[in-house]
Amino acid sequence: MTNQIKKPIHLLFVLGVGGALLSSSILAGATLLLAITGFAISYRKALYQAGWDKPKELRLLHFAFWFFVLVSAYSWALEGFSYEGGKTLGTHARFILFWPLIIAFSYARLGANTVFAGAGLMAASILGLFGSALIANHGSLDLLLSSRFGGGINPISFGNIALLSSFLTLTGGLFFYRSKRFPIALLFIAMGAGAAAIAMLSQTRSDLIALPFLLLLLVPLLSRNLRIVSLVAIPVVLMTAIATNERMSQSFEGFLQNDTLDSGITIRMEVWGLAWHMFAENPWTGVGLGGYTREIEASVASGESSAVLIDCCTGHAHNDLLNVAATSGIPGILGWTFLIFLPLAIFARHLFSTHVATAHLAASGSMISVGYLLFGLTEATFNRTLFLTFYLLSVAGIAAALLNELSASYVRQRTKTVSATIITMNEEDHIADCLKSARLVADEIIVLDSGSTDRTVEIAKQYADIVEVTDWPGFGVQKQRALEKATGDWVLSLDADERITPELGREINHRLAAPDADAYKLPWAVTIYGTRLDFGRSGRAPLRLFRREGVRFSDALVHERILIPEGRKTRTLRGRLTHYTHRDFGHSLEKSAKYAWLGSLEKHRKGKKTRTMIYPTLRGLMTFVQVYFIRFGFLDGAVGYLTAVTYAQVTFNKYAGLWTLSPKRENHPSVEERK
Template sequence: MTSHSRLLLSALLMAGLGGALLSSSILAGATLLLALAGMVLSVRKSLYKTGWDKPKELRLLHFAFWFFVLASFLSWTLEGFDYEGGKTLGTHARFILFWPLIVAVTYARIGARTMFAAIGLIAVSVIAIFLATIAARQGAFNQLLNSRFGGGINPISFGNLALLGGMLTIVAAIFFTREKRRIVGTLLFLAGTAAIVISMLSETRSNMVALPFLLVALIPLLGKRLRIAGLVVIPLLVAGAIVTSDRMSHSLNGLLHDGDLDTGMEIRIEVWGQAWSMFRENPWTGVGLGGYTHRIESEVEAGNLSKHFIDCCTGHAHNDLLNNAATSGIPGILSWALLIFIPLAIFARHLFSRHVPTAHLATAGTMVCAGYFFFGLTEATFNRTLFLTFYLLAVASLASAMFTELSGSYVRNRARRVSATVITKNEEDHIADCLTSARLVADEIIVLDSGSSDRTVEIARGLADVVEVTDWPGFGVQKQRALEKATGEWVLSLDADERITPELAREINHHLADPDADAYKLPWAVTIYGSRLDFGRSGRAPLRLFRREGVSFSDALVHERILIPAGRKVKTLRGRLTHYTHRDFGHSLEKSAKYAWLGSLEKHRKGKKTRTMIYPTVRGVMTFVQVFFIRFGFLDGAVGYLTAVTYAQVTFNKYAGLWTLDRPARPKNHEDLQ
């Protein structure tokens, strides 16, 4: 694809987000075209040919979107492929376009500027719709104010998305102001504020619930002095919005003075009760995607519900959580939670990033997820095509842009002297690559060998600054010896089977230009059997880089720890520390047995005991569950499963070995054997 193609992809994104409220067809068409482009790029492997190292966070987001579709498909299958359920599945199935969208937006190199320009168009479209409506009504402004403004669509959908678009535009305004584009920033601030005001004309109650949380999401973008002021102003803004909302004021007055809710809320509560009953009857499978509709229709026909429910409440339960619980049971609840909270966690992690574009994109992404959570309290947003498609495109494009910005943000040069330490024994297959990668971030390399019988020492002497051969006292003591020989202010402690990737090297050098912590964890990327694992065992981030002063290693025989003085700050970097754990399965078995037995000896040395074989068994099962399920090891496929089983076996062997160490080596009475 050429630069013209990238411009076309950017234009499609702008059209999709900016035109969402003008016409759902514009949003759907732009999303589909972007996804088709992503599919073509995937087939051609165009993005991977550029050297793209796909972030594991994007894979996790992809899983969240696919799992939602999978849960819906399972529900539809179990109910017997119902027609009503099929229509709902057709809406949910749009989520399978998430990865093609990621590929297209990433390939187009869409960053913060393009993203926020597209977001600004949302506010512009809200204003345009409002002005067009006034013109169509020949200036009947008072009449407009006395009705629920919906911009030609459902007032709830318009109000929610207009509010979200307005808040996102405020984020865009702050971004461009920080970029010294004050005129653009000012115009976007005015447009965003206008869109928020117009959204309130929809009289949507969920807007009032979401507004304070969306405003709070802006706080990290403000200076330290403004943050306190912001926390004072937010309640005033929310109170003002409630007071000026006739519908909200009426609801609150009725609740506070008469103890009664308005008709709309009473109906919703009754619908929620119906959904909860359906879930309690079928907690594991739900009643099916079409089952909710059929149940409400049958209850109305039986006279148990008012006929009004046919008009308002047959399609969904007006609450995302309860709707998924009723139709898909526990899998539905889980799929909804993953769809909201996985993106929320990924965006929120970067809210306080020092990199301005990343922080603003993270704020925008956090707003989208938080907004949908609160909108979903009174509306089944993921059952409405407009809501669902907007969420799909917004999350995919914001996430892609954020990681594009992150990858390009590591530009500073290291200003701290770093010593890399490596301990070895018979590592001739690994040592050259390890030391070469370490040189990307280290001024000094120290290798301590424990009597290798191969060419490890010879190779190391050609690449390291200090190479010494010693005895073998155990991992902890040996690494402490290497640490004591380091002269750098910072130390990078590597194993011979680990590699610093180029992107991780850029990140380390960037952070050590002006460290924001005293030590850094480096996320593993275990690489075995031709596959790089992003989850499971790679879910760990071992401490490897630290300020040398006051730091030491524990004296453990295996699984030593780096002892950081209390009060020091530790952060986790994003780049991956490639870890070649073993050469083949035979080496895996050999290494696993060695580490398990050393672990047994270490625990025995500390006085630990295992009295029955039940404990090793339970610990082994727990390790499998942790690696394969809790750390999402299943996303790594067959190799992920094999790795989880292998580590479960290591855990079992370690505690089984400890059990044997507490038993006599020989029978107490030799005559028992005769």
């Protein structure tokens, strides 16, 4: 039954992407069927029952797509639910299908082979469209080249999406080549090059803007020698493309001879100016989704703008950023920024991955985001159904495939010995699970206890290799003591309330087969009140794993630091370090108060001061803003809000405590003392 569902999902993705330029209905229909499948899988909870752990990267992308739709709905409501605005909102609303698509692709374990099969089919369709047009013109290539080729649709839409698909196909060719599937690799490279040449026949100037950036994204996938060659080849390819683009040549010639811009550019500059004026007049709300059209029509009617704008520019401002700024104001700008740059940041992080499939998918995803960023300089791509649906399906497919491939890539076994060190004090509720998880990656486990009065030591002896009871000199000194007892090549420093997840364990073992750094940060997944936090406080990635030689801990009373010798490389792993920060809210208050006061004492010991209560107040507010907004803590719901408030309170208490320790208050006797 499972394969009966998975295979159609792969097929629908390939057909949806591959048939996008043949008919927008193929793309839309495949996307809708995939989303319905995702809804069905989600309703049955089949993916979660299979043990799927929602990646935070996908949750972040989900937010980006939903936020864009919410801003559009907000703009439509503010303008009074106009008909024109409703049509635009209907286009944008397709983005709400992102999560069901992710569910479907994750359940089907979509991978690099399927993604590049879709790109290859799209390149083949482009070649087929060109061949059909050539036959229709009785084999006359000159007649075909004398006009802009659009494959039966708008030449701009065709040129942009055809160029992207050609580069995705080239990337697929490099992937198959690196996978030693040479015949299919050569076929894909040939199809990709042919599709790129046909895309240029659309005479779309934004293709020329995007071309060098797309070429640069291929560079990380090449061997070192080919990278050097590419630095020469890229300018040559770009100059050739410019020289053979008749519209660009005419634009240059007209500007040089008459000092005038091309009419298309002139019109765009006029409409961009109008869009900017709309934004400047309404920076927080914009003029509404339908308000842009009304403003353009009013400007033309009054004679302030060219009449030609009625024919070309009433639907959108021919620039993504200016269009959302004019219609939705600052929220629109923010929504567009999330939609472009959050996927780009997630994909670009893996561009230099040593795992072949991951690196090539990362390059493909980056190409989509960069392409839409640059195409959006002269078009409102997210107001065109074809552009928008292609972005939705391709980003969802590549993102799911990237994370599926990453999860499957941790296959090597470590060659380095690892010592896990844990310090404890009354941790009987946590210590067993902590030590069991540490054993996933550790050859040696060392526990230093500070005089627990519960069963911590007894339990630790069942799992650890070394268990010792000592005094309590502070966090930094105690962790240094544990480090000095370690004998492994590498050290994993854990707190008793932390756990190594199975996937993180596989990633650590994989990395330590051939380490590419001297130390690794392990991203936190704070878990409290039955909820795992993916953002907010979980935005941190503490240093926990390091090569032992030359490393020591600072002697801080609290919030100790691992001091790595200068010149050593540190990287951040993807897997999550589960952190059970407290048992209940009462424990949270107790622990927060303790850490805040220790923080006050530590800063006082270092000679820090705060002269007024304004500073603790501002620092508390800054912590809340950082945890709740900048680190997207609001995506963790009510628990995310509570966590942000708690950490803000800790920060306030720490600096308020420092204020009480200043010499003036410290040495001034109280009323009781004077009596």
